[in-house]
Amino acid sequence: MPLLKNDWVVMAIFTAATLTAPLWLSPIGAGYPDLLQKFAIFGIFAIGFNILFGLTGYLSFGHAVFLGVGSYTAVWSFKLLTMNVLPAVIFGMLMAGVFAVFIGYLSLRRSGIYFSILTLAFAQMSYNLAYSVLTPITNGETGLQLTINDPRILDAAAEGVAATGLPSTTLFGIEMSGYSGFYFCAVALIIGFFISLRIFRSPFGLKLKAIKSNQTRMKYTGFNTRPYLLTAFVISGMYAGLAGSLMAITDPLAGAERMQWTASGEVVLMTILGGTGTLVGPLLGVGIIKYFENIFSALNDNALHQAFAILPDWLENIVVAIAGEFVGEGWHLTLGVLFMLIVIFLPGGVMEGIRRISGWIRGRSRQAEQAPAAEATGGE
Amino acid sequence: MDAILLQILNGLDKGGAYALIALGLTLVFGTLGVVNFAHGALFMLGAFCAVTIQKVLTLSVKVKDESITFFEAFKEQPYLEIWFGDVGTAIIDWSVPISILIAIPIMLLIGVVMERGLIKHFYKRPHAEQILVTFGLAIVLQEIIKSFFGANPIPTPAPEIVAGSAPIGALFGLGEAVVYPWWRLIYLLFAGIVIFSVFAFLQFTTFGMVVRAGMHDRETVGLLGINVERRFTIVFGIAAVVAGLAGVMYAPILPPDYHMGMDFLVLSFVVVVVGGMGSLGGAVAAGFLLGILQSFASMNEVKSILPGIDQIIIYLVAVVIILVRPRGLMGRKGVMED
Amino acid sequence: MSGNIVLRIKNVDKTFGGLHALGDINLEIEEGKTHAIIGPNGAGKSTLLNVCIGRLEPDTGTVEFEGKNMIGMKPHEINHAGMVRVFQTPEIFPDLSVLENVMVPALAKRDGVFKFNALRSMASNTDIEAEAVHVLKDLGLGEYIHHHAGSMSRGDKRRLELAMGLVQHPRLLLLDEPTAGMARHDTNRTIDLLKRIKERGMTKIIIEHDMHVVFSLADRISVLAQGRIIADGTPDEIRGNPKVQEAYLGGAEL
Numbered sequence: 001m002p003l004l005k006n007d008w009v010v011m012a013i014f015t016a017a018t019l020t021a022p023l024w025l026s027p028i029g030a031g032y033p034d035l036l037q038k039f040a041i042f043g044i045f046a047i048g049f050n051i052l053f054g055l056t057g058y059l060s061f062g063h064a065v066f067l068g069v070g071s072y073t074a075v076w077s078f079k080l081l082t083m084n085v086l087p088a089v090i091f092g093m094l095m096a097g098v099f100a101v102f103i104g105y106l107s108l109r110r111s112g113i114y115f116s117i118l119t120l121a122f123a124q125m126s127y128n129l130a131y132s133v134l135t136p137i138t139n140g141e142t143g144l145q146l147t148i149n150d151p152r153i154l155d156a157a158a159e160g161v162a163a164t165g166l167p168s169t170t171l172f173g174i175e176m177s178g179y180s181g182f183y184f185c186a187v188a189l190i191i192g193f194f195i196s197l198r199i200f201r202s203p204f205g206l207k208l209k210a211i212k213s214n215q216t217r218m219k220y221t222g223f224n225t226r227p228y229l230l231t232a233f234v235i236s237g238m239y240a241g242l243a244g245s246l247m248a249i250t251d252p253l254a255g256a257e258r259m260q261w262t263a264s265g266e267v268v269l270m271t272i273l274g275g276t277g278t279l280v281g282p283l284l285g286v287g288i289i290k291y292f293e294n295i296f297s298a299l300n301d302n303a304l305h306q307a308f309a310i311l312p313d314w315l316e317n318i319v320v321a322i323a324g325e326f327v328g329e330g331w332h333l334t335l336g337v338l339f340m341l342i343v344i345f346l347p348g349g350v351m352e353g354i355r356r357i358s359g360w361i362r363g364r365s366r367q368a369e370q371a372p373a374a375e376a377t378g379g380e
Numbered sequence: 381m382d383a384i385l386l387q388i389l390n391g392l393d394k395g396g397a398y399a400l401i402a403l404g405l406t407l408v409f410g411t412l413g414v415v416n417f418a419h420g421a422l423f424m425l426g427a428f429c430a431v432t433i434q435k436v437l438t439l440s441v442k443v444k445d446e447s448i449t450f451f452e453a454f455k456e457q458p459y460l461e462i463w464f465g466d467v468g469t470a471i472i473d474w475s476v477p478i479s480i481l482i483a484i485p486i487m488l489l490i491g492v493v494m495e496r497g498l499i500k501h502f503y504k505r506p507h508a509e510q511i512l513v514t515f516g517l518a519i520v521l522q523e524i525i526k527s528f529f530g531a532n533p534i535p536t537p538a539p540e541i542v543a544g545s546a547p548i549g550a551l552f553g554l555g556e557a558v559v560y561p562w563w564r565l566i567y568l569l570f571a572g573i574v575i576f577s578v579f580a581f582l583q584f585t586t587f588g589m590v591v592r593a594g595m596h597d598r599e600t601v602g603l604l605g606i607n608v609e610r611r612f613t614i615v616f617g618i619a620a621v622v623a624g625l626a627g628v629m630y631a632p633i634l635p636p637d638y639h640m641g642m643d644f645l646v647l648s649f650v651v652v653v654v655g656g657m658g659s660l661g662g663a664v665a666a667g668f669l670l671g672i673l674q675s676f677a678s679m680n681e682v683k684s685i686l687p688g689i690d691q692i693i694i695y696l697v698a699v700v701i702i703l704v705r706p707r708g709l710m711g712r713k714g715v716m717e718d
Numbered sequence: 719m720s721g722n723i724v725l726r727i728k729n730v731d732k733t734f735g736g737l738h739a740l741g742d743i744n745l746e747i748e749e750g751k752t753h754a755i756i757g758p759n760g761a762g763k764s765t766l767l768n769v770c771i772g773r774l775e776p777d778t779g780t781v782e783f784e785g786k787n788m789i790g791m792k793p794h795e796i797n798h799a800g801m802v803r804v805f806q807t808p809e810i811f812p813d814l815s816v817l818e819n820v821m822v823p824a825l826a827k828r829d830g831v832f833k834f835n836a837l838r839s840m841a842s843n844t845d846i847e848a849e850a851v852h853v854l855k856d857l858g859l860g861e862y863i864h865h866h867a868g869s870m871s872r873g874d875k876r877r878l879e880l881a882m883g884l885v886q887h888p889r890l891l892l893l894d895e896p897t898a899g900m901a902r903h904d905t906n907r908t909i910d911l912l913k914r915i916k917e918r919g920m921t922k923i924i925i926e927h928d929m930h931v932v933f934s935l936a937d938r939i940s941v942l943a944q945g946r947i948i949a950d951g952t953p954d955e956i957r958g959n960p961k962v963q964e965a966y967l968g969g970a971e972l
Binding site: 007195198199201202203204205206207209210212213214216217218219220221222223224227228231235 | 771792793794797798802803805809810811812813814818821822823825826827829830831832833834835836837838839843846882886
């Protein structure tokens with residue numbers, strides 16, 4: 001597949017696939033804007049996480065901080081400046097970048113599990129503070145919301161008249177709900193994917209992979225590895241900030257739980273599931289998890305009884321009782337099991353699975369080709 | 381002065397729990413080289429041992445309430461009370477201490493099964509994969525507990541006789557105001573005994589000697605032709621029992637819920653790192669130290685100067701220690717350094 | 719008359735705990751020469767090399783490279799000064815391809831200690847790639863270009879590491895036992911290779927056990943024993959030096 005070596009071909013395919021997602025995802029019941037938007041937002045989050053973890057091997061367990069910071073900043077931008085989403089997104093990314101510089105600068109002084117614990121500690125601190133002392137900024141447990149009395153300086157200057165009711169987010173007048181909201185996120189995803197693609201295939205990306213492979217050697221090769229790692233960390237944090245601010249666009253509300261370490265764990269999970277260090281792996285991981293979360297958590301025992309109606313009654317009841325633990329509220333159980341199975345049997349994630357299968361098929365077809373050829377030349 | 385003593389005491393029981401969890405965590409890390417994110421779940425399982433046993437002991441039947449005469453009233457009466465009268469009531473009252481005895485074999489079994497079934501296969505895998513698979517296991521365990529016991533905390537009271545507070549102040553001549561719940565005092569004592577037992581076991585038995593040698597230099601011990609594998613299993617079992625006991629005993633202090641393991645896990649990791657990866661003494665010292673620090677940070681006098689400090693103190697200490705002293709308080713050279 | 723001095727080690731001392739690893743080492747490496755450092759195990763050869771490369775700091779003394787003091791410099795700064803080390807146990811990037819393994823040091827030469835060229839496609843770095851391919855072919859690794867570096871044989875990994883060093887065109891190459899653990903024909907191949915490099919006038923320090931290698935390559939030999947230089951001279955002088963034979967060779971005939 002030499003065509004895929006060309007960035008523009010890859011981007012053309014990716015763009016087409018993303019923009020037509022509502023069409024080709026509707027047969028499996030995922031073609032509605034809410035879920036699509038979720039795919040796009042978590043896709044951005046995971047792509048960004050993968051730039052850090054996939055390329056450098058540094059496992060951050062506190063990436064959700066940047067998600068939270070992005071959300072809070074975006075909501076503040078809505079409250080203070082304007083309901084236009086563009087400034088919200090830009091400020092969200094910048095603020096996340098500032099946090100990432102600070103946290104990254106300190107955390108990257110250590111590697112391995114110490115790095116993970118440092119990022120986790122920073123995340124927990126931010127989360128705890130957002131809940132307690134920082135309530136004036138974060139509105140504590142209730143979460144930061146829009147109110148009618150918000151100043152919205154730019155909007156007020158433009159309109160002059162105070163609107164009735166809570167305004168909704170817009171992009172220069174286009175309301176960001178339903179499909180327009182999805183397409184805005186989709187464009188962000190496409191840009192994010194493009195940048196990630198370029199990074200993966202750039203000298204910078206190669207150097208990051210070399211750091212992952214053997215950091216000590218990298219130093220003796222003449223590189224100062226710290227700035228490389230910090231750059232990757234900040235880029236990755238800004239992706240998370242972008243994702244966070246996009247969440248606020250869908251629903252202008254920001255809560256501290258977005259920063260909790262379980263949220264950080266989720267992005268790790270999605271990236272690993274899809275395939276760490278691969279370009280599309282994280283997106284696959286996001287797709288699989290968010291899709292099944294959507295399906296599984298909506299299922300209940302009634303639906304299960306219908307699904308297994310063919311079975312004899314006694315068996316049906318047993319099957320439903322067991323399956324019932326894994327759906328609805330029990331979705332997290334499914335997630336945990338899935339997670340373990342992936343790490344145990346397929347540490348490279350879905351992408352490795354695909355690679356193995358395609359390798360196997362190619363191997364077979366090559367055998368089939370070679371067999372007659374070998375006979376013709378009398379073997380080797 | 382009284383206030384300070386009280387804060388130290390308050391910190392000690394939490395510190396005791398941290399120390400117990402961190403002890404097992406660092407023991408497993410030091411000998412098996414495994415970063416076990418499911419260790420908090422073992423603590424949680426211990427607490428739910430207490431819950432389960434209490435539930436079993438209080439299995440009840442509906443009986444007519446004789447004390448209410450003007451209408452048909454029913455009350456729940458435990459079988460134990462019906463069968464054994466006052467002795468039955470006493471057994472129910474003492475369910476938490478009884479749980480300790482039952483929890484030991486159960487936790488040992490859980491630990492051994494976990495090690496043989498899963499952890500064993502991850503000795504040679506990268507730390508990141510160990511973290512991830514045990515993280516997955518922790519989710520699975522806590523979700524199972526959630527589906528059985530629900531999401532709400534379940535009160536698990538201590539025996540009636542120790543329900544009150546100990547007049548510590550009066551005992552030490554520090555004023556009547558200084559009182560401290562009996563159960564917390566017992567917890568502290570209990571933590572001390574468990575910690576002492578683990579150390580004694582490691583110090584004075586041949587088995588312990590091999591384990592300590594293994595913590596020091598795993599490869600050499602392997603080369604000596606000692607069956608390290610079986611010992612690893614037992615070490616993991618011990619760690620599970622210690623975490624479980626910490627959980628059983630903590631149930632009266634903090635009504636168990638399914639995510640308590642995760643809450644304590646994050647803190648315990650911090651404790652392990654602060655104490656120094658793979659250092660048993662460090663883990664215990666850091667556990668108590670951080671417990672006390674946390675308790676001081678939640679004093680109003682401190683909070684008024686540094687608002688929010690109580691929320692972040694442990695993490696702040698962790699960050700400073702890792703950055704300034706990457707080996708922790710008592711860590712050895714060359715453990716997980718870059 | 720001696721030529722330009724590239725590396726000058728002056729009065730270097732280093733102790734570990736009570737152990738005197740290096741005592742009052744004085745060495746001068748001439749430009750274009752191959753200087754071998756030999757000595758029995760534990761003589762301090764690796765310590766000396768680590769001091770030169772900035773991995774260890776000596777207790778006293780200086781290491782001057784082209785007139786600049788190298789002590790206290792970070793590894794990457796020393797690399798950019800023009801001093802490159804080839805490690806004894808192959809230090810490569812096992813997860814990258816052979817070609818990428820050589821491209822990374824080539825990039826170091828071009829980009830310096832840090833450059834944010836994240837959006838520039840690798841495909842536009844044809845010059846870097848061509849150079850890497852050239853060096854690899856030169857060392858007989860042309861057929862492995864797209865192989866996974868981690869799965870190569872030990873001998874090939876060592877040659878790969880040599881390629882990683884050479885692609886940076888160092889002014890001083892430090893080779894730590896370049897043929898250790900190699901089969902005879904691989905050793906001979908490496909000797910030929912190093913001879914070819916020598917013809918191009920690259921200054922080299924070689925630490926080596928194999929006398930065959932040392933005497934076929936070295937212009938000058940220093941003998942270390944118990945942290946001290948006990949002899950220094952041309953191969954012929956060393957061969958005839960009774961002190962060396964006693965300390966290092968146990969009196970055996972070379």
